[in-house]
Amino acid sequence: MTNHQDDQETDVTSGATVWLTGLPSAGKTTIAYELAGRLRAEGQQVEVLDGDEIREFISAGLGFSREDRHTNVQRIGFVAELLARNGVKVLVPVIAPYADSRDAVRKRHEANGTTYLEIHVATPVEVCSVRDVKGLYAKQAAGELTGLTGVDDPYEEPEAPDLRIESQNQTVQESAAAVHSLLTERGLA
Numbered sequence: 507m508t509n510h511q512d513d514q515e516t517d518v519t520s521g522a523t524v525w526l527t528g529l530p531s532a533g534k535t536t537i538a539y540e541l542a543g544r545l546r547a548e549g550q551q552v553e554v555l556d557g558d559e560i561r562e563f564i565s566a567g568l569g570f571s572r573e574d575r576h577t578n579v580q581r582i583g584f585v586a587e588l589l590a591r592n593g594v595k596v597l598v599p600v601i602a603p604y605a606d607s608r609d610a611v612r613k614r615h616e617a618n619g620t621t622y623l624e625i626h627v628a629t630p631v632e633v634c635s636v637r638d639v640k641g642l643y644a645k646q647a648a649g650e651l652t653g654l655t656g657v658d659d660p661y662e663e664p665e666a667p668d669l670r671i672e673s674q675n676q677t678v679q680e681s682a683a684a685v686h687s688l689l690t691e692r693g694l695a
C-alpha cells in the first residue's frame with residue numbers, strides 16, 4: 507500500500523502530519539490528545555508535537571516575533587515530516603499564525619510524498635478569551651503582555667483547510683471524532 511491521499515484503503519501504517527492551527531485556547535491541544543488516544547487504541551503509532559514542549563527544547567530561546575514563529579513552525583514541520591514519512595501519525599497543536607509558514611511546511615511534505623492535513627480549529631477569539639486556559643488574554647488585557655495572537659498580533663486564517671472545527675459548538679469528543687472521520691475518509695484510520 508502507498509501513503510498517498512487518494513489511497514482509499516485503510517492503512518494504519520501510513521504516516522501523516524495533522525496540523526491543528528488556531529488561536530490560543532481554541533482547543534488544539536485538547537483535540538490532539540483526545541485523538542491520539544483514539545488512534546493508539548486502534549494500534550496506530552502516534553506522536554503529539556506539543557507547542558509548549560517544543561519551545562522548551564528544540565525551539566528554546568525563540569520568542570513570538572514573526573521571524574521566530576516562522577522558525578519555530580519550520581523546525582516543527584521538519585520533525586513532523588521525518589516522523590510521518592516513517593509511519594507515525596504526527597499531531598501538531600501549534601498556532602502557526604502565518605500562511606506562508608504553513609505553506610512551506612505543506613510543500614516540504616509534498617516534496618517528500620508525505621501526507622499533510624491542515625485542520626483549522628476555528629474557535630472565535632471571543633470564546634477563546636473566556637476559556638483563557640493559560641491566562642494570556644487576561645494578561646494582554648491588563649497590559650502585562652503584548653503580541654498575543656488574534657488580539658494584538660496577526661492570525662492569518664487558513665483559506666482552504668482540510669477541515670474546519672467550530673469547537674464552541676461541540677464536545678471535545680465530537681471535535682476529535684471529526685478529525686478521525688477525515689483520517690478515515692483519506693484511508694488513514
Ligand SMILES: Nc1ncnc2c1ncn2[C@@H]1O[C@H](COP(=O)(O)OS(=O)(=O)O)[C@@H](OP(=O)(O)O)[C@H]1O
Pocket residue numbers: 529530531534535557558561570574575576578579599600601602603640642652653654655659
Ligand atoms: N504572544 C503570544 N502569542 C501566542 N501564544 C503565546 C504568546 N505568548 C505565549 N504564548 C503561548 O505559547 C504557546 C506556544 O505557541 P506556538 O509555538 O504554538 O506558537 S507559534 O506557532 O510559534 O506562533 C501557545 O500555546 P497555545 O495556547 O496552546 O496555543 C501560547 O499559550
Ligand SMILES: Nc1ncnc2c1ncn2[C@@H]1O[C@H](COP(=O)(O)OP(=O)(O)O)[C@@H](O)[C@H]1O
Pocket residue numbers: 528529530531532533534535536537599637639672673674676677678679681
Ligand atoms: N470541542 C472542544 N474541543 C477542544 N477543546 C474544547 C472543546 N470544548 C471545550 N474545550 C475546552 O477548551 C479548552 C482548550 O484549551 P487547549 O486545548 O489548551 O487550547 P489550545 O491548545 O488551542 O491553546 C480546554 O479547556 C477544553 O476543555
